[in-house]
Amino acid sequence: MKIVFCIDDNPRYLMLAKVAVRSLRRLYGADVPVLCVYGGTCGETVESMERERIPVAVYAPQLNHKTVPRGFHRAIGAFLKLELALVPELADEDFVLYSDSDMYFHARFDELLAMRPPYMAMAREASAPFYHDVQEMHYTYRDRRYTVPLPFPIWTFSSGVVNFNLSRLRRHDHIHNFLAFCLQNVHHIGNLDQSLLNYFFGKQVTKLPPRFNCPPYRTEAREEGCLIHFHGPKPWDIRPDLWKDLRIHHYSWFRERWFELLSADEAELVHSWE
Numbered sequence: 001m002k003i004v005f006c007i008d009d010n011p012r013y014l015m016l017a018k019v020a021v022r023s024l025r026r027l028y029g030a031d032v033p034v035l036c037v038y039g040g041t042c043g044e045t046v047e048s049m050e051r052e053r054i055p056v057a058v059y060a061p062q063l064n065h066k067t068v069p070r071g072f073h074r075a076i077g078a079f080l081k082l083e084l085a086l087v088p089e090l091a092d093e094d095f096v097l098y099s100d101s102d103m104y105f106h107a108r109f110d111e112l113l114a115m116r117p118p119y120m121a122m123a124r125e126a127s128a129p130f131y132h133d134v135q136e137m138h139y140t141y142r143d144r145r146y147t148v149p150l151p152f153p154i155w156t157f158s159s160g161v162v163n164f165n166l167s168r169l170r171r172h173d174h175i176h177n178f179l180a181f182c183l184q185n186v187h188h189i190g191n192l193d194q195s196l197l198n199y200f201f202g203k204q205v206t207k208l209p210p211r212f213n214c215p216p217y218r219t220e221a222r223e224e225g226c227l228i229h230f231h232g233p234k235p236w237d238i239r240p241d242l243w244k245d246l247r248i249h250h251y252s253w254f255r256e257r258w259f260e261l262l263s264a265d266e267a268e269l270v271h272s273w274e
């Protein structure tokens with residue numbers, strides 16, 4: 001199964017994606033199939049990934065700077081994962097494992113790669129309660145009006161790691177139905193792409209065990225975690241006042257492991273972000 005990352009033009013996410021792939025290759029070898037879906041237009045970003053031997057799919061998303069409200073533009077790359085079923089380079093893939101770039105692959109996760117969920121599989125996000133301002137959402141698709149009632153789950157799934165059943169999303173053009181919902185409701189969601197997935201697919205999401213999307217601040221992260229998600233503080237976010245309550249337990253240990261995968265020049269650059 002291909003492991004897919006998504007990036008935009010943010011250089012910090014480019015660095016995160018490179019290091020994530022280095023940690024992944026340490027566990028699964030240099031030939032582990034990866035793809036980086038890139039939603040920008042900067043040749044330098046593509047070259048930088050190619051130097052790292054990471055194949056890049058340049059993709060022009062429907063959820064873009066024109067259709068997504070300005071307040072979300074700083075994290076526009078987060079929406080790319082919603083369109084993986086439409087990326088030509090993934091047309092032959094029935095399933096893909098999407099991973100956020102702020103990931104450190106700590107231990108093998110064969111079971112996750114073998115999973116074939118009916119729609120998608122995601123782990124529960126412990127720190128974000130399910131929250132919404134409205135009781136239902138509406139959208140129109142092919143001249144029919146649909147209502148998405150809220151709330152349904154009592155928790156939120158994290159979109160940091162998603163095993164996507166792409167062939168299911170392509171069947172009956174389900175993906176275009178979903179994107180119609182996204183484009184018409186993106187203006188009143190709270191938490192980027194994650195809200196859209198939770199609102200639309202809530203009950204159809206298969207729940208993953210926490211070890212497949214484990215923040216470094218959880219007590220069990222080092223012993224049991226497989227995919228360590230720098231959700232919250234990134235490896236360079238060590239200013240005393242920043243994310244203090246989340247830089248606990250194994251955060252510093254994993255931050256050190258992450259830095260070990262950088263060259264001296266890269267480490268210098270990353271330290272300048274602290």
Ligand SMILES: [Mn+2]
Binds near residue numbers: 102160229231
């Ligand atoms: Mn993340």
